[in-house]
Amino acid sequence: MDAAVMDTDKHHEAIMTPAEPLIMKQGTPKIVTKDVTVHYGEKQAIFPLDISIPDRAVSSFIGPSGCGKSTFLRCINRMNDTIPICRVGGKITIDGSDIYDPDLDVVQLRARVGMVFQKPNPFPKSIMENVAYGPRIHGMAQSKTDIEEIVVNSLKRAGLFEEVKDRLDAPGTGLSGGQQQRLCIARAIAVNPDVILMDEPCSALDPIATARIEELIDELRENYCIVIVTHSMQQAARVSQLTAFFHLGTLVEVGDTEAIFTNPQERRTQDYIMGRFG
Amino acid sequence: MLVLVAVLVVLAFFYGKSRGSALGTAGGKLHSLPYYHGYFVALMVAIPLLMLAVAWPAVSASFIEARALAILPADLQPADGLARDAVMRDIRLLASGVISDPDRLSAYPQGVRAAAADFAKLNWASGWLQIAVGLLVGVGAAMLASRKLSTRFRARNSVERIFLTVLIICSAVAILTTVGIVFSVIFETLRFFAKVPVTEFLFGTQWSPQTALRADQVGSSGAFGAVPLFIGTTLVMLIAMCVAGPIGLFAAIYMAEYASPRARSVAKPILEVLAGIPTVVFGFFAALSVAPLIRRWGESFGLEVASESALAAGIVMGVMIIPFMSSLSDDVINAVPQSLRDGSYAMGATRSETVKKVVLPAALPGIVSAFMLSVSRAVGETMIVVMAAGLAAHAVSWDLIETFNPLQAVTTVTVQIATLLVGDQEFESAKTLSAFALGFVLFFFTLILNMIALRVVARFKEQYD
Ligand SMILES: Nc1ncnc2c1ncn2[C@@H]1O[C@H](COP(=O)(O)OP(=O)(O)O)[C@@H](O)[C@H]1O
């Protein structure tokens, strides 16, 4: 725990002995982090952070912007490696294996840990090629029919197939924002990941498209470990089972979503949920 | 005169400003800040004064010259334009007073000396008159302008309008000169085609523009088939693009995708230096270093290489275009949004997969247009080919290997334009006019290329606004 934060926080006992979230009791956690820190150059963005994330459930990260939610999320698939000034410390394990192990192949890790971004970013290719991108680079299918099968299945699971089945060769950039985001989800699940990270996936979408994505996330929960960053507390309450509240680079409180929203232990969590800051 | 203009304008500014503040303190709220009043008065003074400064010398010079010629005695009156210029030269020389030696002075006829004295006096008078008129106009304009000043006067808006007018005039000058050049080229081209049929020009395979100057002169009648020039141009351009296209593109990919900020900070200035080298320098580099090198290299294979070859010119031209190509491509690659790269990396793609499958396809339209702009640069380049590719038109035949042999000397459209217009020319001859026709072809070709390229780039930008 960061000393500065402890000084200013009268309720720190609550973090030291957190009640274990019910959701975690259902099985072994999928992702476990220990003392994870992140620096951008000289600036520390994440202070030692421990969290356990359950499998086959949706976990949400909430907190005011700039508190390090995205930064932490990007540690889980090592996207921070692409930022030269970014240094990550501590340990993160998925299914017990350390993902920062020097022997581990980042390429394979990212195939197992998919990611969906804030702004839909379909490649400037056809819908078909967008979804086929991952399977192709990972050599998951050789023949054209295999690829097509994967594409169709992924589009179906992302709930997009019915809308685009007649125009699989049309450019992915021609779809509406919500459809593009579902295309990105289809693209991510095409390589059969265990974990899907979503960084504010609905913040660029209108309410109807948002509802559609939320529904989809709820369906996907049965098969994946999903981590979603959101700035909307209603969304966190609607889709997630576990909620973690971040503030100024620290994890303030984590627990069952219902518990966090009805009975937060931490003063800062309470303030944030009541809309008193952020 | 310019000093006068500057002084008056500065004075007008402060006058306007003080009037503005005086109005402000005297009564009520000013619509515009006092210094806008200053600007307004200054501009109102500056514009007529500058117009006067430009127009006066032209008008007064022709007037004074006519006077000087008029008072020449009848026997000294010039007979034609040439003689007139000669006499005026003498008069000007004498009037400037640089000849003080009485012996040399007396070499000029009395009449010319008298005219020169008058010329000098008039010039002197004109100078002072101009200053006087300038003062008058300046003060008058200031008075007129300051009459308009009041608390409610919208000096700010007026200044805005005046600035707008000045800007519009400047753009108009730029556009009109372009249009003027285009029209004069088209006009001269049409005159050329009146002498030489279009079909002969476009499809003829014989280029030897030496027309006989006098009817009795021996010499060819001139042949204006431009095909050898087009082939030469194409050949040099193709070689140049073979060098500049891949190297420029790969350099751009390296710079945009792989280079660390430190490598970038070293490599980028070096490329910019390369872009800043005058083409003449490239030209003699091609002629003196590369061409002999290629020749020796060719001879070691038993090939016959001309001392001036399309290959040498093309390679050096390619080197010259590399920075152009790479900086354009660098821009378009950088314009590909980072989110696409992130998307690809997040799928587990490696860097080269990301570049190959996402970044380049996304940047392709931009790269194509960078390529086209480079081509038009290559086609228009003159100095390198003048120095390294040769002057003689290459024989054209159906023997394609021979016709496109890069080891031989070729000549290009630009080289011919340059040689046609070097030295004394008779403006009416088909030879001179053919330069315009070539220029027109060149202009037309690069115009089309640039237009397509710019259109593509605009589309590309739209896609990622
Ligand atoms: N690429 C980067 N370079 C430097 N600093 C960064 C970078 N990305 C994020 N940060 C900093 O890290 C902190 C956390 O940012 P981020 O993780 O994006 O917050 P959130 O997603 O919670 O809004 C911020 O202070 C931000 O300025």
Ligand SMILES: [Mg+2]
């Ligand atoms: Mg964020």
